[in-house]
Amino acid sequence: MYDFTIIGGGIVGLSAALHLTQSYPNAKILVLEKEGEWAFHQTGNNSGVIHSGIYYKPGSFKAKFCRDGQRSMVEFCQKHGINYEICGKVIVATEAKELPLLDKLYQRGLDNGIPVAKISGEEVKEIEPYVNCLAGIRVESTGIVDYRGVCQKYVELVENWGGELRLNTKVEEIQHRSGELVIETNGGEFSTRFAINCAGLHSDRIALLEGVDPQAKIIPFRGEYYELKPEKRYLVKNLIYPVPNPDFPFLGVHFTRAIDGSVHAGPNAVLSFKREGYRKTDFDWQDFVEIMTYPGLWKLAAKYGNEGVKEIVRSLSKTVFVRSLQRLIPEVQADDVIPTHAGVRAQALMNDGMLVDDFLIVDGERAMHVCNAPSPAATASLEIGKAIADRVRDRLGMSNEIRLSV
Template sequence: MRNATVIGGGIIGLAVARELTERGLHVTVLEKEGRWAAHQTGHNSNVVHAGLYYRPGSLKARLSVAGNRSMVAFAREHGVPVDVCGKLVVATSEDELPRLASLAERARANGVPTTVVTPEQAREYEPEVACVGALRVHTTAVIDFSAVCRALVSLLSTAGADLRLGAPALAIRTTGSRIEVATPHAVVVSDVLVNCAGLHSDRVARLAGLTPSARIVPFRGEYYALLPHRRDLVRGLIYPVPDPSLPFLGVHLTRMLDGSVHAGPNAVPALRREGYRRRDVSFGDLAEELTFPGTWRFAARYAFPVGWDEVRRSLSKRRFAADLARLVPAVTPRDIVRHGAGVRAQALLPDGRLADDFLVEEAPGQVHVLNAPSPAATSAFEIASHVADRVTADG
C-alpha cells in the first residue's frame, strides 16, 4: 500500500486525505495546531458558493459549481447543518446594471441556476433591500464548514488514517523515492507529499525544495454582526454587484444557520499570516512581504484609492455601516457590532497580480495546493479529487 502525507488540517487537507484514503492509500495528516480547521476554514463566512463569479472554463468555475453539489450532498448524508437558501446580488444604481447583466451571462455560461428579478420581485425575497435590479442565485447555501471537518475527521479515523495534531512540518527531504517530513515528535516517511498548508503553503513548498510561482500575502477580512433586535432586516444573503477591476467582492450581508446576520468582510493587509487582530504583527512575515517585488507592484496598482478606502472602512464603523446601507438602507452604525475576523491566504504573483485561479504545482512525488481562496471551502471535495488524480497518476 502506498503512503501519503498531507500537511494541513483544514477542509482542503482533510478532504484530500479522505479522497486518497478512498483510493487505497494510507494517509497521515499533519496539522500544526491543536485542533482541526483552526485558520481559514474556521474563520470564513460559511457560504457554499454557487460558482457564478468565476471565468468560464477556469478551475474555480468548474470546481465550485460541482463543489456546491458535492458539499451539500455530503452535509445531508452526514448530518451537517446546511440551508440552500439562495442569495440576491443587487444593483444599487443604474450604472451597475450592465455589470449585473454580465454576471447573469457568466452564471449561464457556468451552469449556475439564476433568475434576473425586478426591484419589486427582489423585495419579495428581501423586503428591506434597495436596488434597481437584482439576480437571484438559487443554489447558494449556508453551512458549518467546521462541522464538515469534524465529520471528515470521524470518517478518516474510522478508515484508519493517522491524524496528528500539534505536528508542524519543520523540515522536508527526499531520499530516493521516499519523502521524509520532520515534526517535533517524529519523522514521517511516505511515498507522496500533499501540501494543503493554506496560509503557509508557499513556505512548505520551499521546505520541500520547490520555488513556488506565487507568494502568500495575508489579507484580514473583518466582520460585523447585526444586533439581535435588527436581524429581521435580512432574511438571507444580500451581495453587491462586484466590480471586475477589483480583487474582492465587497461587503455583504449573510444570515447564518443560527439566525445571526454577519456583515462583511472587508479586505485589508494583515501584518501577520495569522493576524486576526489589528495588533497582531510578525516582523518576519512583514519582511517576507516587503522584500517580495510583487507586493510593491500590487500596492502601486491598488493602494489608492481602493486600498485606502478599505483601510478607512476598517477604522470607521460609520463607513462600514454606510456601505451596508447601500444594500439595506435601514442599517445604521447603531445596528452593528464587531464580530471577529478571518485571514485570507492570497497568492501574489511576482508581477503584482493576484493569482486568479486555484494554483496547484507539482514535483516528483509532491503536489502543492498554493492558491485556494474562496470558493475553496465550497470546492473542497472537487479540489481533493483533482489533487488525488495527480497523486494517483504518479503511482
C-alpha cells in the same frame, strides 16, 4: 513509512485525505496539523456559505469545482446529517452604472451552468424587504452550512478508513532521502513516499521546504466582519451581495445569515502584517519583512491603490464601514452592528503583481503543493480532494518508484 502524508488539517487537506483513503484503502495515510484543532484558520473563520460559482471565469477550476462542489457538498450534508440550508441569495445593483455589470454577471452565471434569474428591484424586495436597489440577480443554489461540522465528519471518515491524524504537529523541515521524503516536525520525523501540501497560509513556505518554487507568494488579507444585533436580524432574511467592483479583486461587503441564525456584515479586505493576523494589532516581523519586500505587492498596490486605501479607511472607521452597508440596506445604523470575528485569506500573488485568480496546484519531486485555495475552496473541497487523488493516481501511474503498501 507512510504512503501519503497530508500537511494541513483544513477542509482541503482533510478532503484530500478522505479521497486518498478511499482510493487507496491499503495505503498508510497521515495528516499533520500544527494547531490543536482541525479547520482552525481559513475554514474555521469563513462565512459558511455554499457558493454557486457565479463569479468565476468560465472553464476555470474555480468555476467547475465550485458548481460541482455545491452539489456534492449538499449531497454529503444530506448523507451525514450535517446542518445546511439552500436559502439562495440576491446580488443587487444600487446605482445605474452597476446595471451593465449586473448583466455581465448574469451572463457569466449562465455560461457556468448555474440557475440564475434577473429580477427587478421590486422583486428583490419580495425576497429581501429592506434592500434598496434598482435590479438584482437571484441565485437559488447558494446555501449556508457549518463547515467545522463538515470537517469533523471528514476526520471521522478518514479515521474509519484507517488514516492517522495528528494535531499539534508543525512541519519544520523536509528532506529528500533515497526515494522518500523525511518530514521533520516538532513531534518527530515522519517518512513518506509522497506528500500533499495543503498548508493554506503557509503553503508557499512548505513548497520551498520541499525544494519547489511555486512562482507566487502567499499574501494575507484580513477580512473584518460586524454582526447584526439579534433584535436587528429581521433586516436580512438570507444572503445579500453587491455587484462586485471591477476595480477591486474582492466581492465587497455583504450580508450573510449563518446556519446558527446570526447575521454577519462584511468583510473588507486589508493587508495583514501577520499571516495569521486576525486582529488589527497582530504583527510578525518575519511576515512583515517578507510581505513588504516582495515586488509583487508594490505592483499590486500601484494597480489597486485607491481601492486599497478605501479598505483601510473602512477598517479604521465604523462609520465608513456602516455607510457601505447602507448602500444595500439604508435602515442599518451604527448602533445595530457590533464587531465580530475576522478571517484571513491566503491569496497567492505573483512577482509581476498579478493575483492568482484560480486554484493553483504545483508538482514537486515527491509532493504536490496546493498553493492557492481561497474561497470558494470550502464549497469545492470535495471536488478539490477528488482532483488531488486523481492527480496522485496519474503521477503514480507514471512512476514505478513509488509503490503503495499492501
